[in-house]
Amino acid sequence: MMKKRLLSLVLTLSLCLSLCLTPALAAAGLSNFTKSKTYTPGQFTDVASSTWYTSAVQAAYEYGLMQGSSDTTFNVNGKLTIGETVAIASRLHATYQGNGYTFTASEPWYQTYVDYALTNGICQAYPDYTAVISRASFAMILTNALPPEALTAINTVEENGIPDVPSDANYHDAVYLLYRAGVLSGTNSTGTFAPFNQITRAEVAVILSSMVDPSLRKSFTLKAVVKPTSLTLSAPNFVVDAGAKQSLKATVAPANTTLPVTWSSSNTNVATVASDGTVTGVTPGTATITAKCGSLTATSVVTVQKVPPIGKPTGFFFTRNSVNGITLSFDGRNNSGKAINYYTVHVTFLDPIGNPAYDEITHKATASVRYVGPVSPGRSILVYKLMGYVPACDAIRIDTIDLEYADGTKETIVYNQTTHREEHF
Known part of the structure; x- marks a missing residue:
């Protein structure tokens, strides 16, 4: 039975952390936390060389605060249970106090830590110590592991400066204490805490390393949040x-x-x-x-x-000669993605008030012109044509364009573009 208990304890702590306790009866203080291990970059395959948690994992490992879930992985996204959190907090407290306290094996494995935590006011009793812990609960337990003088304020965090931590929340004081001490800085640029998210081992590494090593704490300012109306x-x-x-x-x-x-x-x-x-x-x-x-x-x-097969014109105007002959100039890009073998442009002449004008000779308000390509994708279809003799023409509207593609398909597009531009020579 004793072997079984020891095995359970070892397996659990490998997922949690293994704090390095200082000699018995040392003076209380953060100096009791010393680096006892050497971290080799790349030793954990799931810890890249440059992430927001890389330096924290290294510090947590070297201080003996955390170890990997295996020799080669840290399990950065692994979640902590309440029991593991109580064990962390109890060991933090004992190491800081320098009282030489020894945690003995127990059944279940976390009972020895729970007993210590309850005795020292680190946490309340929980009905299920195997449940995954939230960020809010983690913060409340961890702030009780160290005295206020170990978490002195270095930051200005105004009340209502943390957007998702209301003033009446039971975790309010703990979270603000950690923010002001620079142990926590939030999950984004506005300082959002995400209290109900489950905390990950990467986040734990950041918090623990900052708690025992003030040089790792972050300096910032959070002004009171002004909410939108x-x-x-x-x-x-x-x-x-x-x-x-x-x-x-x-x-x-x-x-x-x-x-x-x-x-x-x-x-x-x-x-x-x-x-x-x-x-x-x-x-x-x-x-x-x-x-x-x-x-x-x-x-x-x-x-x-869908992108129109013919783009908006890059050149579109008409000229009038001395006998009211209307010549149309038009330039529109082929956006169809296919080669155009033939294209027919259908236009309407408009009088000064926007009504169809009438051709002086044929008495028609419309005209069409057909051109032979090919016009490659990305190139322009061009029109330069004497369209008719229209004395009252103030504008020309291209109503539709018939397209015949090189692949044998045909398409008529409603273009509906108008130009009032007339050039005189």
Whole structure:
């Protein structure tokens, strides 16, 4: 039975930590924590050379605060239980106090730590010590492991400076103590704590190494959060071509709101949105773009349409000769992705008030012209043609364009582009 208990204790501590206790009756203080191991970069395959937790894992290992789940892995995303947390806190407390306390084997393995923690006011009794612990509960237990003088404030963290830690939360004091001491700095740039998330071994390494080594603590300032009262977007809905971009602007009131605006798309296969609100069309369809600031949200529906086979004109005008002969010039890029063998442009002449004008000779308001390609993808279809003799022509509208592709397919597109530009020679 004794062998079984010892094996259980060893296995559990390999997942938790193995604090290096100082000699009996040492003076209380952080100096009781000394480096006892040498960390070799790369010894844990799941700890990259440059992450937010790399240096913390090294420090926690060298101080004897934590070890790997195996010889080659640290298990950075592994979760801690309440029992493991109580064991950590109890060993921290005993080492800091320098009282030479020895934790004996017990059944279950964590009972010896629970007894010590309850005696020294480190934690309350829990119904299930095998349950995974939250970040909030971890903070409350760990702050009781060291006295206030070991966690002196180095940061200004105003009340309401941590956006998701309300003043009436039972974990409020513990979290603010760790933030002000520089042991915790939050999960993002605004200092969000995420109290109900389960804590990972990587996060534990950061906290423990900072608790025993003040040089590892972070300096920062968190001002009180100013929550938004309203959030609106520049457009409730809009249309964008596949592959094109369009910016949405979020307006937040009051203007001094300290919380950031974050963006998301309901369907990234249709449209994506960047952190600045720039929407990129991906494939035809609809998606809802959501902006979020604090507890407020605002949405805009984007319709992504197929890229028109012929882009908007880069050159589009007409000239009139001395006998009212109208010559059209047009330049539009081939965006179809295919070679165009033939294209036919259908136009309507407009009088000064936008009505169809009439050809002086044929008495028609419309004209068509057919051209022979090929026009490669990315190149332009061009029109330069005397279209008719129209005395009252003020504008020309290209209504539709017939496209005949090299692969044998045909397509008629509604173009509906108008030019009022007339050049005189």
